[in-house]
Amino acid sequence: MDPYWHEWLNLLIRWIHVITGIAWIGASFYFNWLEGNLERNNPSKGLAGDLWAVHGGGFYHVQKYEVAPAKLPELLHWFKWEAYSTWVSGFALLIIVYYLNPVYLLGSNPAGLSNTAGIALSIGGLIAGWLIYHGLSGTRLVENPIWFTAVFALLAISAAYGYTQVFDGRAAYLQLGAMIGTIMVANVFYVIIPAQKIMVTAMQRGELPDPAPGKNALRRSLHNNYLTLPVLFIMISHHFPSTFGHAYNWAILAALALISAAVRHYFNLKNQGRKIVWILPLALLAIFSLALISKSQPHSAGQTNAPLSGQQQAGNINAPPVVSFDQIRSIIQARCVSCHSATPSDTVFTVAPLGYVLDTDQQIIDTKDKIYLRTIATQTMPLANMTGMTDQERALLGAWIQNSQ
Numbered sequence: 001m002d003p004y005w006h007e008w009l010n011l012l013i014r015w016i017h018v019i020t021g022i023a024w025i026g027a028s029f030y031f032n033w034l035e036g037n038l039e040r041n042n043p044s045k046g047l048a049g050d051l052w053a054v055h056g057g058g059f060y061h062v063q064k065y066e067v068a069p070a071k072l073p074e075l076l077h078w079f080k081w082e083a084y085s086t087w088v089s090g091f092a093l094l095i096i097v098y099y100l101n102p103v104y105l106l107g108s109n110p111a112g113l114s115n116t117a118g119i120a121l122s123i124g125g126l127i128a129g130w131l132i133y134h135g136l137s138g139t140r141l142v143e144n145p146i147w148f149t150a151v152f153a154l155l156a157i158s159a160a161y162g163y164t165q166v167f168d169g170r171a172a173y174l175q176l177g178a179m180i181g182t183i184m185v186a187n188v189f190y191v192i193i194p195a196q197k198i199m200v201t202a203m204q205r206g207e208l209p210d211p212a213p214g215k216n217a218l219r220r221s222l223h224n225n226y227l228t229l230p231v232l233f234i235m236i237s238h239h240f241p242s243t244f245g246h247a248y249n250w251a252i253l254a255a256l257a258l259i260s261a262a263v264r265h266y267f268n269l270k271n272q273g274r275k276i277v278w279i280l281p282l283a284l285l286a287i288f289s290l291a292l293i294s295k296s297q298p299h300s301a302g303q304t305n306a307p308l309s310g311q312q313q314a315g316n317i318n319a320p321p322v323v324s325f326d327q328i329r330s331i332i333q334a335r336c337v338s339c340h341s342a343t344p345s346d347t348v349f350t351v352a353p354l355g356y357v358l359d360t361d362q363q364i365i366d367t368k369d370k371i372y373l374r375t376i377a378t379q380t381m382p383l384a385n386m387t388g389m390t391d392q393e394r395a396l397l398g399a400w401i402q403n404s405q
């Protein structure tokens with residue numbers, strides 16, 4: 001596709017995805033908050049509880065029925081299109097960003113997959129993720145939240161590990177996010193909305209609805225609630241090459257997901273009036289420790305043939321050798337400007353990615369921190385090392401940047 005139109009299409013769909021995502025997650029946060037904050041002491045007959053709130057210059061009084069009101073109201077609001085349109089726009093983005101440019105998906109392609117195999121694996125992963133989760137949620141394990149969480153976390157971490165072995169780090173993260181997002185939407189589509197339909201149909205027949213489907217729906221909605229924070233991190237993870245570009249990127253993702261689910265747990269407990277204050281500082285400490293631990297580890301991404309990463313080599317040189325700018329310029333010209341130029345020669349990237357251009361000396365000097373981050377600290381550039389940058393070149397770049405600090 002023409003890169004110009006590709007970018008505008010990407011813009012439009014991404015915008016829609018963020019808007020619908022906010023609408024969905026916002027409603028989900030609101031209803032979970034409502035559930036936790038209902039005043040349940042001495043509710044009126046047939047009610048589970050009620051709640052008063054003030055917002056936007058008005059007072060609201062919300063009531064939750066134990067099962068259902070005696071008579072169905074004429075207008076009943078449902079919350080489903082937010083979820084569906086988030087998934088549809090998300091999947092469209094997956095096509096636009098990754099499937100149309102499989103080099104983004106496969107990176108240096110360590111498993112040697114064909115483009116079609118890579119895309120099939122990605123779509124198959126979304127389906128398999130739901131089937132496995134749904135199967136697990138149909139067993140008695142679901143009654144035991146601790147064991148269920150443990151088994152689910154283990155499966156999700158295995159998936160993250162597997163994806164990082166076949167996909168580019170960035171794509172592997174997104175694939176896991178898309179997989180979890182698919183589980184969440186499928187929970188709405190296959191469980192939560194049908195349960196509500198069963199209840200409404202029963203009432204239309206004048207029967208008292210069976211509370212069991214509602215309870216199951218509430219549980220799935222709680223699962224979704226715990227999955228939101230990890231998914232939201234994944235959706236912004238593109239900005240953080242220190243995570244997806246790390247040699248243990250899957251472990252960093254697992255740690256961040258567990259920490260954020262714990263934070264969600266804190267808020268859920270707090271909504272129920274059980275404040276466990278140490279969870280938040282502990283989560284902060286955990287994130288800080290994670291940043292510290294992963295800093296001391298070698299980084300590599302898309303580079304399976306690098307015995308020593310550039311960072312180690314550069315770091316091991318006690319007094320960095322003096323590198324002339326001529327050397328740096330020729331490295332950048334050989335390895336970067338095929339894409340990062342006002343007139344790229346690359347056949348796929350005919351427009352400089354992210355508008356990032358390295359044509360002039362000044363552009364190189366002004367952005368040396370970015371260059372350090374992408375070529376030395378995380379080795380996520382050159383993309384999939386398509387231009388064949390050597391470890392020695394990385395070490396030279398690293399030494400030059402160290403010297404020029």
Ligand code: HEC
Nearest residue numbers: 335336339349353354356370371374375381382383386387
């Ligand atoms: C084959 C094309 C290609 C080559 C070669 C390439 N890049 Fe990139 N670069 C990209 C793409 C695509 C992106 C945007 C996606 C991303 O951030 O991962 C990008 C993003 C970047 C960014 C982030 C820019 C920003 O504003 O955040 C930096 C920095 C970067 N590249 C540096 C380099 C350096 C330095 C080299 C050479 C050592 C290089 N790239 C070689 C394709 C390439």
